Amino acid sequence: MRPQPDTQRRLICVARAPNDLLLAHVRAAGWEVTVARTAPGAEAAAKEARVAAGLIDFDGFTPRDFTAFRACLNHPTIGWVAITAAGQSASHAVRDLIRNYCFDYVTMPLSYESISHVLGHARGMAALNYVDTPAETAATGNHEMVGTCDAMQCLFSTIRKVANTNASVFICGESGTGKELTALAIHEHSPRRKAPFVAINCGAIPQHLLQSELFGYERGAFTGADQRKIGRIEAANGGTLFLDEIGDMPLEAQVSLLRFLQEGKIERLGGHESLRVDVRVISATHVDLEAAICAGRFRADLFHRLCVLRVDEPPLRARGKDIEILAHHILHKFKKDSTHTIRGFTTSAIQAMNDYSWPGNVRELINRVRRAIVMTEGRLLSPEDLDLESFVRVEVTSLDHMRDMAERSAIETALLHHDHRIGRAAAELRISRVTLYRLMVAHGMRDPADKPLHDEDGDDAAKGLVAVSGDGQG
Template identity: 75%
Template sequence: MTAGPAQSAPLLRPDTQRRLICVARAPSDVLLANMRAVGWDVTVAKTAAGAEAATKKTGVAAGLIDFDGFAPRDFDALKACLSQSTIGWVAVTAEGQPASRAVRELIRNYCFDYITLPLSPDSISHVLSHALGMAALDYLDNAAEAALPGDNEMVGTCDAMQRLFGIIRKVANANASVFISGESGTGKELTALAIHQRSPRRKAPFIAINCGAIPQHLLQSELFGYERGAFTGAEQRKIGRIESAHGGTLFLDEIGDMPLAAQASLLRFLQEGKIERLGGNESIPVDIRIISATHVDLEAAILDGRFRADLFHRLCVLRIDEPPLRARGKDIEILAHYVLQKYKTESTHKIRGFTPSAIDAMCNYQWPGNVRELINRVRRALVMAEGRLLTPHDLDLGSPIDKETTSLDLVREVAERNAIEFALRRYDYRVGKAATALGISRVTLYRLMVAYGIHGGEDTAVDDSDKELNEDASV
């Protein structure tokens, strides 16, 4: 029920260490020889189709791609290759070689870095090694994703969720009715399903019905079914949800919205264990376990006369209180990464995770919509994001910088982004000059630009005016 730790794995699998795929129309024999000389196992692809074939069964690898000579019609196939999460791509361009806007977008969105030739073999190998290392991290993420729970499983490691899991294990083997209380969006149906799947009734049906989503005049026919001719439009017999769940579990969601007439009929079934279809006279025995849930305060509803006390006591033999997301601590970050892995294909480019300020914003947000809201916000962020890391703005959570207490990570992040944007504007988006002014390498500056979603000017060539990589800078 919890997302357990992934199996340990080496950073790089032995069969894929130092593997390099070179995609170029006219690859440099000297460059290839140099890469082999420093220990790379090189595979060459001279066409888009060849690149697709080379990347299909590669596993973890570095990729070196020169877009010169490829036509726009090749870009879809190249994009598919660049989207391989376990290949760290580095674009290569010759000094003075122009690049179209489409190529620049491919580099920004899919490449770990780019290099400008001529450059020493050791420097090229150094950048490729970094790209390979990042690809290895994605490989581990994919392995962990394969071990993640499925759509109907529950994720959580906090104390509140561990207590919930313990209660589920206890009540699963009982046959008494269970009442689940909790805010909307906390996952009450998942809890009900977990109880059913661990109960002796697991091989029988699990039938769910939302009592608040069905019009009052139709709810009883949905629950109990009807005979042919019971009312206008009843052209054939229909089996109700209660009868359909025979031998298994019936989950009554939002039971607090059930009208009083249906409450009386449900109470009679719970007392007698039999139903009568609408328009019929036959009493039909049904063996089911009832699990109900609501976000409504039923004790208050009883005092207001909106819910029957005798029905409540029948339903609430065993009670479970679902914890709200804001009370689940670090589970917020775990769930966010789980949702990111599940829906990351909805993004048009690679998303590697969340910025520290995004994690801070999520952990400090009150989550009135709970897990359902978290899922929606992360999915929105995947569509709206421009950088490789999701930000508070992408999540539509605003920036926590306006709060009275600001973390050092956030201060550092904001200052870093502002300094980069200022330097780029000052030097007219000449990346080499901006990197020199900031005291970092061009490689580092480009990586930060990608992470923060900062793009160069519309007419900025891929290599700008900088000609050499600062080999001594930390990247």
């Protein structure tokens, strides 16, 4: 019986001269085929809903068509297979397209059954790529704060709570954890969100310039002061001032800042007029300020003014599965930096990222993933691409586990080969349908509470429970 076309098994065939016998075979296998003889036609066909796979023959096309082909081949939900005739040469540009964008490459003549098998595999891998995108379902706060772990959910809740007050907020956390993003999120959730958000890194400005940056100066206040300059505090009037790395602020500037926090007024350097400024102050540091107070490097009275509300930023190593979610989020954001399509991360890369301690936190993760995107030559980022190969665990696998893995792999391959037609897959494995059903349940590939499995003949595994075929394994 000829299978009916499935709208979820739509296939594009891109070729100047399509192989009619091949197309007849894939249609007989249940594919709904759309033929495109031009690059614009292929691009339009790729935009149709539920296209699952594609065949492409580059023979007869010119480099002017390749821009449109890249758009088609780069579609994340379509698994592409390139075909060519024996002895047909491919240009360097065509080889790059095949290597970077196609799932597989086959040379004719080849049995139509083999091509159908490759198409089914390409379709399955594209579907896995489409579904397995942790960044798609990540809980996202403001300004790309991504996380689903308990620590991040607690942070999001704290941000919402402290945003509705005018009290000073102190954000404590290691370098690279995203303290400025947290400060910006607090500002964006507050009644001051329409007013300026002004940030200054107290550790990046020379000590003799910090006061003039904070408070501004009048013309003639010192040599080179040719005109009046508004300081950061005054520029943030009505909004939020973020003082990053407050622990590196010199004592002289600490005194002036404390006076402003107490009085709500500033004086520009070289000026004699007190200016009232309405600013909410958020500060942050990676320094242990309590230890700095004991050492005499930071004023205790200033600390208590700044730390009315405290927010603790969790380090990346304490965020569990968020590491993988963030990695996918970063890949999705910067994947255009690569010259070819990158689908995700290898299993060993995910394992290595989870085992690494991330001393540079999120900033280090961003840098490693961005570098890997540019430097990799594969479709999946590996531990070597991330420079984390030394963090890949080498596990000793038992013989029983290897048998189980081989059995599961054989079942998956047979099901994929026959497009999940249970009867045909069981026949290839030389077992009964009931045995196949039982093994799928044992390997966690199917819930025993699910409805019975139907094969292409309309029979189901439930019937086999009564009439077991004679392989002796049911």
